[in-house]
Amino acid sequence: MSSSMYRQRMRIALALRHHSHRLRSLSSAAAVERRGGPPPIRVAITESAGRGVFATRPIAAGELIHTAKPVVAHPSPYSPSKVCYYCLRKLGEEEESPAAAHAHFCSDSCRHHSKVFYEVERKADWSIFDDHCRAREVKYPFMAKRLACMVISGAASVDSLDILQPSSLFQETISEARMGEQFELLRRTFVKAQIEENLTAFLTKEWYISVLARIRINAFRIELVAGSYEDLLASASASVSADAASGNAVYMLPSFYNHDCDPNAHILWIDNVDARLKALRDIEAGEELRICYIDASMDYGARQNLLTEGFGFRCSCLRCLSRD
Numbered sequence: 001m002s003s004s005m006y007r008q009r010m011r012i013a014l015a016l017r018h019h020s021h022r023l024r025s026l027s028s029a030a031a032v033e034r035r036g037g038p039p040p041i042r043v044a045i046t047e048s049a050g051r052g053v054f055a056t057r058p059i060a061a062g063e064l065i066h067t068a069k070p071v072v073a074h075p076s077p078y079s080p081s082k083v084c085y086y087c088l089r090k091l092g093e094e095e096e097s098p099a100a101a102h103a104h105f106c107s108d109s110c111r112h113h114s115k116v117f118y119e120v121e122r123k124a125d126w127s128i129f130d131d132h133c134r135a136r137e138v139k140y141p142f143m144a145k146r147l148a149c150m151v152i153s154g155a156a157s158v159d160s161l162d163i164l165q166p167s168s169l170f171q172e173t174i175s176e177a178r179m180g181e182q183f184e185l186l187r188r189t190f191v192k193a194q195i196e197e198n199l200t201a202f203l204t205k206e207w208y209i210s211v212l213a214r215i216r217i218n219a220f221r222i223e224l225v226a227g228s229y230e231d232l233l234a235s236a237s238a239s240v241s242a243d244a245a246s247g248n249a250v251y252m253l254p255s256f257y258n259h260d261c262d263p264n265a266h267i268l269w270i271d272n273v274d275a276r277l278k279a280l281r282d283i284e285a286g287e288e289l290r291i292c293y294i295d296a297s298m299d300y301g302a303r304q305n306l307l308t309e310g311f312g313f314r315c316s317c318l319r320c321l322s323r324d
């Protein structure tokens with residue numbers, strides 16, 4: 001093993017040790033959700049793709065492996081009135097809020113859960129920040145803005161996303177100047193809203209860039225498919241093929257799933273932002289669980305290009321090795 005590989009492994013091992021407590025609590029949170037014992041997975045180091053998720057027992061095709069709630073989510077900035085501002089559930093026409101309305105919630109429960117961060121958000125006039133981001137067709141700053149409101153309100157901790165891998169391509173694709181501009185708009189919006197200075201002390205350019213770098217590589221595009229599980233099983237790539245995204249979200253456990261162009265698991269959303277991880281085929285104990293980040297129906301060259309340019313890695317899954 002080369003010394004750089006060794007150092008990389010040591011770094012990952014140290015990071016894992018550092019965050020092992022958080023990973024344990026993630027597993028137990030998922031266990032509580034399932035109410036049937038812990039989910040049959042563990043996070044461990046893979047041979048060539050950093051951390052990954054492994055089966056701790058045989059998992060049958062079609063089995064719900066676990067569910068996950070987002071750490072942070074945001075509706076698509078282009079159709080915010082069409083989905084619940086909290087859970088991204090699609091609203092019926094009669095429920096849709098007028099374009100001028102700030103946000104719409106589909107239930108008292110969603111209104112209640114949003115209360116803390118939404119009260120912070122409502123104190124400020126977001127028109128300049130929002131218009132700036134919409135004009136540049138960027139969606140992730142909206143998630144950073146929501147996370148900032150959650151941190152200010154106490155609904156999330158400053159380091160909520162730190163455990164996740166940041167994008168290696170990030171600095172190349174988005175200029176420092178552009179991020180600095182976005183950050184300044186975000187910061188000034190809070191200043192103008194007269195949010196107490198001690199509550200926004202965490203809001204530095206470094207925090208903003210670090211959050212965006214993690215959102216970029218770990219955010220899922222949420223496409224809700226109202227229908228049955230059976231309908232969804234037929235389309236493993238449902239999450240990447242539909243047109244209209246309801247929004248974007250970052251999760252904890254699902255962020256540790258690596259990619260495969262012939263995946264054995266998939267992530268899906270039925271009617272809101274809560275994610276379901278399901279097995280696509282029988283999986284053996286010890287096998288790594290992998291999902292497909294892109295449209296698996298693309299050909300070899302298109303998949304490699306997208307993964308290299310969009311995600312920063314060359315895929316060497318069995319399907320790519322056979323150039324299928």
Ligand SMILES: C[S@@+](CC[C@H](N)C(=O)[O-])C[C@H]1O[C@@H](n2cnc3c(N)ncnc32)[C@H](O)[C@@H]1O
Nearest residue numbers: 049050051165255256257258259311313315316
């Ligand atoms: C969402 S993260 C998955 C978890 C990540 N391995 C970790 O340690 O946090 C995506 C990153 O994992 C790595 N990765 C995922 N699938 C891969 C694959 N098939 N081959 C190589 N690297 C992969 C890449 O570095 C990618 O940017």
